[in-house]
Amino acid sequence: xxxxxxxxxxxxxxxxxxxxxxxxxxxxxxxxxxxxxxxxxxxxxxxxxxxxxxxxxxxxxxxxxxxxxxxxxxxxxxxxxxxxxxxxxxxxxxxxxxxxxxxxxxxxxxxxxxxxxxxxxxxxxxxxxxxxxxxxxxxxxxxxxxxxxxxxxxxxxxxxxxxxxxxxxxxxxxxxxxxxxxxxxxxxxxxxxxxxxxxxxxxxxxxxxxxxxxxxxxxxxxxxxxxxxxxxxxxxxxxxxxxxxxxxxxxxxxxxxxxxxxxxxxxxxxxxxxxxxxxxxxxxxxxxxxxxxxxxxxxxxxxxxxxxxxxxxxxxxxxxxxxxxxxxxxxxxxxxxxxxxxxxxxxxxxxxxxxxxxxxxxxxxxxxxxxxxxxxxxxxxxxxxxxxxxxxxxxxxxxxxxxxxxxxxxxxxxxxxxxxxxxxxxxxxxxxxxxxxxxxxxxxxxxxxxxxx
Numbered sequence: 181x182x183x184x185x186x187x188x189x190x191x192x193x194x195x196x197x198x199x200x201x202x203x204x205x206x207x208x209x210x211x212x213x214x215x216x217x218x219x220x221x222x223x224x225x226x227x228x229x230x231x232x233x234x235x236x237x238x239x240x241x242x243x244x245x246x247x248x249x250x251x252x253x254x255x256x257x258x259x260x261x262x263x264x265x266x267x268x269x270x271x272x273x274x275x276x277x278x279x280x281x282x283x284x285x286x287x288x289x290x291x292x293x294x295x296x297x298x299x300x301x302x303x304x305x306x307x308x309x310x311x312x313x314x315x316x317x318x319x320x321x322x323x324x325x326x327x328x329x330x331x332x333x334x335x336x337x338x339x340x341x342x343x344x345x346x347x348x349x350x351x352x353x354x355x356x357x358x359x360x361x362x363x364x365x366x367x368x369x370x371x372x373x374x375x376x377x378x379x380x381x382x383x384x385x386x387x388x389x390x391x392x393x394x395x396x397x398x399x400x401x402x403x404x405x406x407x408x409x410x411x412x413x414x415x416x417x418x419x420x421x422x423x424x425x426x427x428x429x430x431x432x433x434x435x436x437x438x439x440x441x442x443x444x445x446x447x448x449x450x451x452x453x454x455x456x457x458x459x460x461x462x463x464x465x466x467x468x469x470x471x472x473x474x475x476x477x478x479x480x481x482x483x484x485x486x487x488x489x490x491x492x493x494x495x496x497x498x499x500x501x502x503x504x505x506x507x508x509x510x511x512x513x514x515x516x517x518x519x520x521x522x523x524x525x526x527x528x529x530x531x532x533x534x535x536x537x538x539x540x541x542x543x544x545x546x547x548x549x550x551x552x553x554x555x556x557x558x559x560x561x562x563x564x565x566x567x568x569x570x571x572x573x574x575x576x577x578x579x580x581x582x583x584x585x586x587x588x589x590x591x592x593x594x595x596x597x598x599x600x601x602x603x604x605x606x607x608x609x610x611x612x613x614x615x616x617x618x619x620x621x622x623x624x625x626x627x628x629x630x631x632x633x
């Protein structure tokens with residue numbers, strides 16, 4: 181570790197589980213206070229994924245080749261999610277078929293696999309492996325009790341684990357063979373981390389110990405909290421190459437390395453792959469909102485089709501491609517609706533508390549809905565189904581409108597056309613507001629953002 185890397189991200193608020201992006205010198209962690217996945221360095225932190233429906237994250241792992249961030253959601257019924265390098269898309273590689281999953285470890289270089297611990301079908305804890313896209317989940321070790329620590333050494337191809345109330349660190353090969361006792365003179369070890377033949381662990385008294393490859397050089401380095409989570413690294417030896425290294429494997433969104441060393445592409449949410457097995461979704465559409473209908477125009481063919489009709493007074497329209505939904509505000513009924521993209525299955529999302537809902541934007545990554553009411557001078561964030569709502573306190577807020585979201589960098593932008601109009605941005609949770617423009621503005625009504633540039 182270089183001297184200037186000794187504090188990669190100070191004052192990490194609400195940190196429980198974390199990993200490192202060694203190239204960017206940034207920490208990636210789950211913030212229990214904001215209920216969000218965050219990344220940052222010594223100068224700036226930003227939210228990369230936030231979903232009000234996610235209540236618990238038990239593990240975070242960073243794929244240092246593709247830049248994807250993996251996490252396990254749910255302590256009882258669990259699933260594994262992944263966020264793209266840009267943060268613009270997210271998907272779950274497994275659904276809630278896992279139980280009590282935790283301690284996720286990635287091996288993107290060479291094997292194209294991930295390893296984790298879960299309560300298996302045999303009614304005991306197991307160490308499982310799967311492809312990086314979540315397919316082919318296979319148990320490789322059956323454990324007699326719940327593990328307290330688990331680590332993968334990608335350089336030596338070995339797995340290490342500790343068991344509850346035992347004073348032993350076990351080691352085995354990544355293929356499930358060669359299990360043996362590794363170190364027996366430890367005091368109820370917990371969290372583990374392994375890198376290039378070096379092993380670190382924390383004991384029940386809170387002391388962290390490090391061993392050399394020969395296990396003859398064992399030494400205590402510091403005494404933190406016993407619930408400490410460990411990560412070993414050496415940036416001079418960190419790296420690797422796989423089939424996703426060049427041009428993201430040709431994939432538009434996600435590229436997953438595989439044991440067969442053939443790149444496998446994936447798309448965020450429920451978006452299917454196109455026939456070329458690389459691209460995501462269909463031709464781009466331009467949505468045009470009228471008072472009583474919404475028209476979709478195919479950008480390539482210029483064909484237009486009315487997708488929503490018989491509306492009372494629609495003002496703002498947005499969409500959630502992952503679930504195939506249109507959202508729109510109605511300023512005569514003072515409500516927010518959604519429907520399938522063919523106009524069917526119309527639902528009332530938000531019914532109460534709105535007077536002039538003339539600002540709205542879908543956060544397609546974190547699965548939230550931002551909305552503003554210029555009459556009430558209110559700015560809110562809600563879950564996409566409207567069950568959860570939260571008002572955001574913002575200074576100078578008078579007549580907010582024209583919302584757009586940048587979930588890649590963790591910001592929401594809006595225009596305010598009150599007596600002293602301005603354009604501003606803030607973090608997705610409403611913090612750190614910054615005015616971007618206010619001189620020469622008269623009536624800013626609408627904003628958009630070019631995420632690619």
